[in-house]
Amino acid sequence: MLKLRSRLNMAAQMVRKGSRIADIGTDHAYLPASLILDGTVPCAIAADLRKGPLENAEATVNHYGIAEKVQLRLSDGLKCVDRSEVDDIIIAGMGGILISEILEAAPWVKEKNIQLILQPQTHDEVLRKWLWENGFEITDEKSCFDDGKTYICMSAVYTGEITSHSDAEILLGGFINKSDDASVSFCEKKIHRTKVRLEALRKSDPENAETERLQKILNEVKEWQP
Ligand SMILES: C[S@@+](CC[C@H](N)C(=O)[O-])C[C@H]1O[C@@H](n2cnc3c(N)ncnc32)[C@H](O)[C@@H]1O
Structure with missing residues (x-):
């Protein structure tokens, strides 16, 4: 088992059981590894923009013997992920502006049955605005303390209704x-x-x-x- 820190655990709790996940900006891949090890998800794509973090991810999946269930991908945002491969998309540990840019560049995140799980470290208001202006409903928002700091996480789905x-x-x-x-x-x-x-x-x-x-x-x- 892999015990997640409160911040990542908060995101993990929002993942739907049995869903196929993509963790964008995965770095060490703790989140997908934990969800596979506890049986929440059958498989995962762990993607990162840079090689170094993907090497961290590779070390984690090898350590836990789950390499066949995790696809490691060098990807700028969702560019190397196909809609047909995922149900829940997690983007954690980045700024709200970058998260909105990643979503903006992948219009397929508006397709049916996709759930977004987003954990902005800064500019969460920019992300909320982007989601509401682009027809997403924020279905949940949670907060926690981790190492003396406050973190938040939100889930969202596309409804097509633009709310003010x-x-x-x-x-x-x-x-x-x-x-x-x-x-x-x-x-x-x-x-x-x-x-x-x-x-x-x-x-x-x-x-x-x-x-x-x-x-x-x-x-x-x-x-x-x-
Ligand atoms: C602070 S780490 C967060 C790691 C992990 N998601 C977490 O929350 O603990 C941010 C990661 O996002 C990656 N990243 C930054 N921009 C990205 C992009 N456009 N596409 C994919 N990954 C990106 C970085 O390389 C880094 O590994």
């Missing part, structure tokens, strides 16, 4: 109504960063339209209480 959301909803996502410690910590940090940015903008460029937008977000979350 306020800037505060884009910033805080599904965490706005959650009261567990990790979700509260996530919201507190995002609100704090918004306040700091607004203060800095007020000093340097008070007429900037962004000032108004940030103030609107803070007005909307004024009632927010952990």
Whole structure:
């Protein structure tokens, strides 16, 4: 068995049992290896842009004797993955901007029965906006603490319905109504960063339209209480 850290375990919990997965930006391939070893998935594609991380992945799958169940691929995003090969796509440990670019470059992620499991380390609001503007429904958002830091993970499926959301909803996502410690910590940090940015903008460029937008977000979350 391979025990995952909380951050990766949170993504693993969102994978559907029996689905074929592609882990994009896999590095050490701990996530696909763990899902194969515990019987959640029958097979996996472990892809990475660079050779070094794929060598880490190869070492992991050899160590656990699961090489025949994991295909290792050098791939920029989903470029070397075919829709017919996967059900659940995991992209963890990258920034939200890069994750949205990877999804944008693979329009087939909108096809039926594909589930996305995304774990942005930064700019999660950019990713939420991209998903909503491109007809995806965010079906779940979870948070956890790992090594003293707060991490989040979301699952999404394409519905074709483009939904509109306020800037505060884009910033805080599904965490706005959650009261567990990790979700509260996530919201507190995002609100704090918004306040700091607004203060800095007020000093340097008070007429900037962004000032108004940030103030609107803070007005909307004024009632927010952990
Ligand atoms: C911080 S590691 C995350 C590893 C693992 N997914 C995790 O969450 O622990 C990011 C990995 O993404 C890979 N990566 C960056 N850009 C990529 C792209 N466009 N396509 C595929 N992999 C990429 C990097 O080479 C690196 O191995």
